[in-house]
Amino acid sequence: MPVEDSECIKAVLAGEKEAFSGIVERYRKRAFLTAYAIVHNEQDAWDLSQEAFIRAYRNLKKFDLKRPFYPWFYRILKNRCLSFLRKRKQLAEVSIEGMFGLKTSEIDHDQARLVRECVEKLPETAREILKLRYYQGYSYREIADMLEKPMGSVMSGLFYARKKLKELLEEKGL
Amino acid sequence: MTHQEVLEKIPLYVAGELSQADRAEMELHLKNCESCRREIEEFRKMENMLEQLRLPDPPDELWEGYWSGIYNRMERKTGWILFSVGAIVLLFFGFFRMVEEMLSDPAVPPLIKWGTLCIGGGLAILLVSVLREQLFLRKNERYREVRR
Numbered sequence: 001m002p003v004e005d006s007e008c009i010k011a012v013l014a015g016e017k018e019a020f021s022g023i024v025e026r027y028r029k030r031a032f033l034t035a036y037a038i039v040h041n042e043q044d045a046w047d048l049s050q051e052a053f054i055r056a057y058r059n060l061k062k063f064d065l066k067r068p069f070y071p072w073f074y075r076i077l078k079n080r081c082l083s084f085l086r087k088r089k090q091l092a093e094v095s096i097e098g099m100f101g102l103k104t105s106e107i108d109h110d111q112a113r114l115v116r117e118c119v120e121k122l123p124e125t126a127r128e129i130l131k132l133r134y135y136q137g138y139s140y141r142e143i144a145d146m147l148e149k150p151m152g153s154v155m156s157g158l159f160y161a162r163k164k165l166k167e168l169l170e171e172k173g174l
Numbered sequence: 175m176t177h178q179e180v181l182e183k184i185p186l187y188v189a190g191e192l193s194q195a196d197r198a199e200m201e202l203h204l205k206n207c208e209s210c211r212r213e214i215e216e217f218r219k220m221e222n223m224l225e226q227l228r229l230p231d232p233p234d235e236l237w238e239g240y241w242s243g244i245y246n247r248m249e250r251k252t253g254w255i256l257f258s259v260g261a262i263v264l265l266f267f268g269f270f271r272m273v274e275e276m277l278s279d280p281a282v283p284p285l286i287k288w289g290t291l292c293i294g295g296g297l298a299i300l301l302v303s304v305l306r307e308q309l310f311l312r313k314n315e316r317y318r319e320v321r322r
Contacts, residue, residue: 017248021241028240033229046236050244057248112226119227134224140191155182162185162220174223 005069012060024053027070030136031077037135038081048084052077071148078128111174118168126161129154175199180210184217269294 004022011019031052036045056063056073063072119130132143144154175183175196180203186192187200204210273294276282 017245021245024241024244028237029232032232032236036229046240050240050247053244054248054251057244111223115223115227130224134227135229137228140186140189152182155186158185159182162217166216166220169220169223 006065009060009063009065009069012057020053020057023056023069027073028053030070031073033136034074034077034132035081037131038078039085044084048081049077052080055080068145071146074146114172114174115165115169118165118172121168122161122164125157126164129157130161130165133158175203177203177207177210180204180207181213184210184214188214188217188221269297 005026008019008022012023028049031049032045035048035052036042039045039048052073055076059076063069119127122130128147129143132138132146133140138146140151140154140158144151147154149157180200183192183196183200187197192200204214273290276290277287
């Protein structure tokens with residue numbers, strides 16, 4: 001864990017609420033994009049990422065300072081997003097049209113839209129690994145750290161995900 | 175390195191994330207394995223397709239008010255909890271005193287007394303039921319864990 005994370009957390013635990021802003025600033029982009037990759041809606045991603053930070057803040061006493069902050073926070077965020085989807089029981093369209101006001105032609109097109117639809121049909125673990133890799137561009141090592149899984153199991157998960165995705169893409173004629 | 179291990183390590187190989195020793199071992203295998211070379215070609219094709227999925231970086235304006243939003247919500251939640259607890263305590267106290275006075279007042283007809291007691295009893299049962307349900311849900315919620 002970078003020194004700054006543990007220092008911020010210790011300060012928060014000592015009663016300095018404002019020190020939590022250091023953590024928020026460091027991880028807000030990752031948090032927002034992770035939430036967006038799950039719920040496909042800018043406003044919901046904004047709200048859910050904020051809620052996850054609030055939950056993390058409230059549970060900070062349970063956090064093990066010897067461990068890295070982000071994998072722990074990622075779990076809170078993911079659980080919050082999945083819980084939100086379970087309640088809503090439907091997924092927004094998988095296009096990223098309109099994200100940050102960009103036009104479809106600038107960031108997405110038919111092929112990308114079809115691939116996104118296929119990614120959504122993958123089993124949860126496979127989908128999660130693929131999204132972390134291709135939606136957000138994490139390295140395989142970062143993914144393993146984030147999911148707190150051995151590299152081997154991430155790689156075999158990815159192998160399975162790509163195999164399944166290939167079948168789905170072939171069904172769509174890609 | 176077995177054939178399956180090679181297949182699983184293709185992404186690391188292509189991304190340049192393999193250790194030197196693994197890379198050398200992989201290249202040795204690739205020299206003699208036509209099928210793995212084809213797999214790498216396929217992998218690169220799919221990689222190009224998947225690269226299009228990258229989410230755009232959020233603009234800086236998105237973060238305006240982000241931290242203050244979190245801070246305000248944290249504060250407000252504490253405020254709401256305190257307010258709700260206080261309101262519940264006062265309501266119960268008021269209701270209890272009202273029922274107490276009504277029951278001891280001989281001028282109030284017995285039917286009204288019984289009706290008020292039923293309302294009080296019903297409210298108590300509803301409250302216990304809701305609390306129990308919430309505690310049960312909290313205990314059994316699939317995603318409640320925030321810590322491994």
